[in-house]
Amino acid sequence: MKVRTMSNIADLIEAYIRQQLAQQQDGKVELRRTDIADKISCAPSQISYVLSTRFTQDKGFVVESRRGLGGFIRIVQVPDRAQVKNMIYEDMRGKITGDTTYGEVESMFHYLQQHELITPREASLAMQVATGLFHSTTMETEEKVQMIQGMLTTLEKFS
16 A cells, blocks of 8 residues: 655645646636545645645745635736746737837837836837838838837847
8 A cells, every 4th residue: 555645645736736727728726625635635734735835926826715615725827027028029029010100119119118128228229220110211011010020029038
């Protein structure tokens, strides 16, 4: 007969919770402590231990827990700063088309500066380039789009 140790049980609880999180599109899951305890055959206190040691803020999770009859555990996986940064730049590049206005580009660079993804100097330089691109009469629209998208890619690499 195989004896399960606390670390083994903790691993099982963590794996179960991560599996439940992975099945959700939005990175959050609401579970009941008793359901987990029944599924894993463990004490609710062991679940609390796993939550407090393996699902912490510094590991990218926010945990809300209510005990009692209607109690629940809500776990939200928070993307780290690098993931958020990549999503922002990717979204911005996707919005740059031939129909994008100067004001929209200006707004994007302002947003990046405001959220400290680029410096005021970088924002200023980017806006100077964008101004030149929008006033150019010799450059094709597709070239302008590629230049602005390229600027965003370069800024992302250095931020």
